[in-house]
Amino acid sequence: MVVDDEPSIRDLLSASLRFSGFEVLTAADGEEAVEVAVRTSPDLVVLDVMLPDLDGFEVARRIDAPVLFLTAREATEDKITGLRVGDDYVTKPFSLEEVQARIRAVLRRTRGESAPASRLKVADLELDEDAREVWRGGRQVRLSPTEFKLLHYFMVNAGRVLSKAQILDHVWNYDFGGDAGVVESYVSYLRRKVDDVEPRLIHTLRSVGYVLREPPPG
């Protein structure tokens, strides 16, 4: 369930989550959020802290589901004290990668023991979401936050061609004003750090995009 009074944010999130296979309900204010949450018992609520009527923390108190808070970065980061165990928060402006990663982490935690090992693997490239570790051919690699998010996006979509615009929309904050040149830079960084051995996994499709894929056998 997604709760935010700005339609653009609401749509951005709900579309992105639906595309990833989630069933999504939305609400535009606190009253509606509580009403819908009580009626439908969502697995998780993405909740803006600043709502026109109720405070986000107040809403959280009234519903019985883990919450991922959305909060402005300016709103002194430390004021996030309403967090119950299992909750988490993301600061605006966020990237979709960020939000989805947090959502999956919260769900994994609340679902308890049935937590699947959060490990992605393509050929001899491995990524552990929890530990934030990346391995190529058995050797650990250190990545910066953006590099990590980008590689994660590639690995979740392994075998699928991703345009630079798509990458920008998912990995960078939604208010990013620059051009797609950054993507090229970061792909370059990634190649140097995790794709400097055979077989090459990150491939360029000129004027189309990039794809991370294991070369066919033979």
Add this chain to the structure above:
Amino acid sequence: MVVDDEPSIRDLLSASLRFSGFEVLTAADGEEAVEVAVRTSPDLVVLDVMLPDLDGFEVARRIDAPVLFLTAREATEDKITGLRVGDDYVTKPFSLEEVQARIRAVLRRTRGESAPASRLKVADLELDEDAREVWRGGRQVRLSPTEFKLLHYFMVNAGRVLSKAQILDHVWNYDFGGDAGVVESYVSYLRRKVDDVEPRLIHTLRSVGYVLREPPPG
């Protein structure tokens, strides 16, 4: 079992304990507490001294389980005279680390001989919960109370990445109003005292958090 008339405290504790693997029942007043305790025979009761109906000590007298009392700091310590052998108390506002540590200590005592050695170990770093002692590479290290709680939290969650917000929520009192800067200070203190030799165990993940972990072989 958790007994407190304030829902926020009740939820905070029960969520935290459930997350740690305990089965938790709750009660909001003395009558309910006695009723539930008699019916279910909990292993331990976390019990607020100030309840709307019965006095906490009165409740304790009527149930047959060790008790961890919650009491206001103002309530001059001599008021805690109702303690039976095996009981213990924590003053409000508490930290979750504090409460969990006391709970485990009480359970260990009441369970008798089957008491597991309360000793945590990561690489050549060791921490004894009972003795409140810490060793690094065979040499004992003196830690302040907060340093000890922080290190304990790190060691219980060895290998897991902890955000500063998470650390603040668990190690500091729930009413702490300051910002996450303290965490940085204390990590710095800990590093100086217990992580000044190779291999380094406390690692910073920029803009994500910290993790205590043994470096991988090789």
Add this chain to the structure above:
DNA sequence: GTGAGCCTTCAGCTAACCCTCAGGCTGCTG
């Protein structure tokens, strides 16, 4: 009262990180 240890804040510094840009390379296409 006094001092020691402890907790917290703060500010200066450093290193890491993010982004831009430009020059050069690649591989299409005419």
Add this chain to the structure above:
DNA sequence: CAGCAGCCTGAGGGTTAGCTGAAGGCTCAC
């Protein structure tokens, strides 16, 4: 084969997160 658009990557500047030394206030024991 020439030209061009797209892509790669090294260099550099601005920014930020985190580290740590210093200082103030607090509590508690003596």
